[in-house]
Every structure is written in C-alpha cells, then in structure tokens.
Amino acid sequence: xxxxxxxxxxxxxxxxxxxxxxAQNPLYNVLSLVVATFCLSNLFLLLEAYFVGIILLLVxxxxxxxxxxxxxxxxxxxxxxxxxxxNRFKISxxxxxxxxxxxxxxxxxxxxxxxxxxxxxxxxxxxAIGKILFTEYVLPFELTSFLLLVATFGIVSLAQGSxxxx
Amino acid sequence: xxxxxxxxxxxxxLFAIGIIxxxxxRSVLRILLSLELLLAASNLSFVTFSKFNGDYAGQxxxxxVILVAAAEVAIGLAIVVLMYxxxxxxxxxxxxxxxx
Numbered sequence: 579x580x581x582x583x584x585x586x587x588x589x590x591x592x593x594x595x596x597x598x599x600x601a602q603n604p605l606y607n608v609l610s611l612v613v614a615t616f617c618l619s620n621l622f623l624l625l626e627a628y629f630v631g632i633i634l635l636l637v638x639x640x641x642x643x644x645x646x647x648x649x650x651x652x653x654x655x656x657x658x659x660x661x662x663x664x665n666r667f668k669i670s671x672x673x674x675x676x677x678x679x680x681x682x683x684x685x686x687x688x689x690x691x692x693x694x695x696x697x698x699x700x701x702x703x704x705x706a707i708g709k710i711l712f713t714e715y716v717l718p719f720e721l722t723s724f725l726l727l728v729a730t731f732g733i734v735s736l737a738q739g740s741x742x743x744x
Numbered sequence: 745x746x747x748x749x750x751x752x753x754x755x756x757x758l759f760a761i762g763i764i765x766x767x768x769x770r771s772v773l774r775i776l777l778s779l780e781l782l783l784a785a786s787n788l789s790f791v792t793f794s795k796f797n798g799d800y801a802g803q804x805x806x807x808x809v810i811l812v813a814a815a816e817v818a819i820g821l822a823i824v825v826l827m828y829x830x831x832x833x834x835x836x837x838x839x840x841x842x843x844x
Contacts, residue, residue: 584746588754595758598777599765607777618784621754624746625795630803630810634787637810642780642817649821650773653828671767675760682756686749695747698798702791707807710800722811729815736822 580624587624591617604650608643615639627702751792758785772827772834776820783813 594617597610615638622631700706711719762785765778787806794802824834831838 581746584750588750591754592757592761595761595781598781599761599769599774604771604773607774611777611780614781614784618788621751621788622791625751625791627791627794627803627806630787630791630806633807633810637814642814645817645821646773646777649825652825653773653834655834668768671764674767675764678763679756679760682760683753686752686756690747690749690752693748695749695796697748697795700795700798700800702794702800702803706800707803711804711807715801715804718808722808725812726815729818732819733822736819736826 584621584624587617587620590614591621604655605647608646608650611646612639612643615643626700629702629704629707748792748796751788755785755788755792758788770835770837772824772836775836776817776824779820780813780817783809 591614594610594614598607598614601607601610615634619631619635619639622628622634759782762778762781765781766775769775769778787809790802790806790809792802794800794806827839828834
C-alpha cells in the first residue's frame with residue numbers, strides 16, 4: 579500500500595517539477611510548485627517525519643509560495659514577451675542536468691551496495707523534534723531568528739530606497 | 745518495501761530538474777522557483793537519511809532550510825519587484841547595468 583502511495587506521489591512530484599521549469603505562464607509555474615510541495619510533504623509523512631512534513635505544507639505551500647503568487651499578480655505580466663524563454667542555453671542546460679543525473683545514479687548505485695537498507699524506527703513527532711531542537715540545537719535556532727530579523731531589515735531598506743528614488 | 749534507493753533516486757531526479765531550470769530559464773522568477781526545487785530535492789535527501797540512519801539531525805536541518813528559504817524568497821522577490829520597476833521586465837538578460 580505504501581509503495582503505491584510512494585509511486586503516485588513520486589510521479590506527481592516529477593511531473594509538477596517539469597511543469598515548473600517548462601510552462602510559459604508564470605501562474606502555472608508557481609501553482610505547480612505548490613503541487614510539488616504537497617507531494618513532497620506526503621513523502622515526508624511516508625518517511626514518518628510528521629513535524630517537518632506539516633511545517634513544509636504550512637510554511638512553504640501556505641506562506642512562501644502564496645507570496646510568490648502575490649508577486650506574480652502584482653507584476654501584472656500580461657504581455658507574453660515579458661516572460662518568454664529565449665532558450666539560449668537550452669542544450670547545454672539539459673546536457674548538464676543529464677550528466678548530473680547519470681553521475682548521481684552511478685554514485686548512488688555503488689553507495690547502496692556498501693550499506694544496509696533497513697529503515698530505523700525513529701518518528702519525527704513534535705515531541706522528539708522539539709526536545710532535540712531546544713537542547714542540542716538551540717544556538718542555530720536562535721541564529722535563525724536573527725537571520726529572519728536581518729532579512730526583514732533588508733526588505734524594508736530595499737522598499738524604502740525604491741520609494742525615495744521615485 | 746520502499747528502500748533508501750527509491751528516495752535517493754527521486755531526489756536526484758528532482759535536483760536535475762532544478763539544475764535544468766536554473767540554467768535554461770531566462771526569467772528571474774522561474775530561476776527563483778527552480779532554486780526552490782533544488783532546496784526541495786536536498787530536503788528529501790536529508791529526511792531520507794534521517795530515517796535510514798536513525799538520527800533526528802537530518803529533520804532539524806530540513807527545518808532550518810525551510811526557515812532560510814523563507815528569508816531568501818522574501819529578499820529575492822523584493823529584488824525582482826525592484827528590477828521590474830527599474831527595467832520593466834523580469835528577464836535576466838535585461839540586467840545589463842552595474843549601477844542603477
């Protein structure tokens with residue numbers, strides 16, 4: 579049963595990822611990234627990483643990608659020429675991607691021979707994650723809040739500068 | 745049973761799609777979206793190894809990556825909006841000036 583779910587969400591993830599990079603309409607790009615995030619969050623649930631899966635759905639799909647959508651609508655890109663791909667690096671880009679994929683397959687294949695494939699019994703519940711987050715990883719956690727503060731300052735100063743110049 | 749290899753190969757395919765997106769797109773918005781795909785692929789790897797190694801650190805790193813990506817997206821989109829105001833286009837090719 580879980581194998582069926584895995585293949586369903588994996589196929590959806592790859593297809594929506596392809597729509598992200600291939601569709602010409604910016605709205606389709608953003609909305610298919612929302613679909614990809616939903617599939618990824620379901621894969622996290624299959625891996626029993628419950629907290630991270632829900633956070634991905636809430637913060638990523640709910641806030642970050644809707645922010646993307648908001649900006650796309652704000653920019654009002656009605657003329658198709660503003661969003662066209664010129665495809666100058668198309669061949670080299672696809673070549674680079676397939677070279678990466680080939681070397682990744684070979685490395686993964688040789689790596690999988692050297693280790694056991696049994697999943698452990700850990701569950702990423704809120705209790706387990708919170709316990710380790712507020713004891714061992716409390717310094718990175720505080721630094722992340724500082725990073726978000728600096729990002730807020732950056733956005734405000736960017737917006738202020740553009741208002742002054744007008 | 746779903747093994748380690750299934751998840752690793754899926755994350756590799758997703759990462760390759762992200763690389764292709766970053767290199768072939770000319771619009772800044774789609775480059776940002778492809779960067780999100782790259783982050784998603786590495787997140788999948790982290791959670792997979794967290795499950796198969798029995799270590800919570802991988803899931804914590806994914807939590808931090810999500811937070812950092814939120815900051816990165818906010819700054820990136822602010823720069824995209826500024827760029828649209830200055831050159832009224834979001835093609836990366838139109839960013840020719842070093843100073844506005």
